[in-house]
Amino acid sequence: GNSVTQMEGPVTLSEEAFLTINCTYTATGYPSLFWYVQYPGEGLQLLLKATKADDKGSNKGFEATYRKETTSFHLEKGSVQVSDSAVYFCALSGYNTNAGKSTFGDGTTLTVKP
Amino acid sequence: DTAVSQTPKYLVTQMGNDKSIKCEQNLGHDTMYWYKQDSKKFLKIMFSYNNKELIINETVPNRFSPKSPDKAHLNLHINSLELGDSAVYFCASSQASQGSYGYTFGSGTRLTVV
Numbered sequence: 250g251n252s253v254t255q256m257e258g259p260v261t262l263s264e265e266a267f268l269t270i271n272c273t274y275t276a277t278g279y280p281s282l283f284w285y286v287q288y289p290g291e292g293l294q295l296l297l298k299a300t301k302a303d304d305k306g307s308n309k310g311f312e313a314t315y316r317k318e319t320t321s322f323h324l325e326k327g328s329v330q331v332s333d334s335a336v337y338f339c340a341l342s343g344y345n346t347n348a349g350k351s352t353f354g355d356g357t358t359l360t361v362k363p
Numbered sequence: 364d365t366a367v368s369q370t371p372k373y374l375v376t377q378m379g380n381d382k383s384i385k386c387e388q389n390l391g392h393d394t395m396y397w398y399k400q401d402s403k404k405f406l407k408i409m410f411s412y413n414n415k416e417l418i419i420n421e422t423v424p425n426r427f428s429p430k431s432p433d434k435a436h437l438n439l440h441i442n443s444l445e446l447g448d449s450a451v452y453f454c455a456s457s458q459a460s461q462g463s464y465g466y467t468f469g470s471g472t473r474l475t476v477v
Contacts, residue, residue: 351465
């Protein structure tokens with residue numbers, strides 16, 4: 250079955266530091282890959298996505314590239330801010346399988362200190 | 364506003380009570396989900412409905428019963444509440460035939476059983 254493995258947290262960084270959160274996946278076929286962000290007290294929000302190999306998703310300064318050869322979708326940001334403190338979830342969705350059910354990683358908590 | 368809305372946002376109740384959580388989406392999506400998030404932020408899928416038809420029913424106690432009166436609504440009824448049911452419950456929706464679009468989540472219902 251499908252699975253997603255994320256870097257364990259928590260991750261604590263100083264403002265303006267470089268961020269990488271690792272995500273690898275196991276899936277059959279060609280899944281779509283996602284990063285969601287959950288700010289304290291809120292629901293998950295779609296941050297970025299990529300639907301095929303070598304696609305790069307980007308949003309709000311965050312980027313992730315769909316690497317089929319390494320089955321990875323690592324999240325990066327060049328300079329984090331205190332407002333980026335949140336829980337980040339990597340996820341995948343197989344096209345039209347099981348009615349679009351997504352598989353989520355366990356989440357990585359990021360804290361950015363001023 | 365187009366969104367997934369859940370009510371109530373907070374629910375505090377005693378053990379043994381029965382409670383319901385409601386969810387509505389106005390995005391025109393054909394699939395809706397219930398997820399449970401525990402204190403460690405792990406997300407676990409509970410149920411999924413596609414056009415009012417139950418398609419995913421994970422290993423969940425039968426005290427939990429979903430109901431979908433139409434494709435825009437998915438409610439969750441919980442009987443005989445237990446302390447272990449305390450968690451945040453998220454509703455989400457997606458267009459299943461477009462697995463690459465990702466999910467839209469509600470803001471969550473924090474259930475506390477005392």
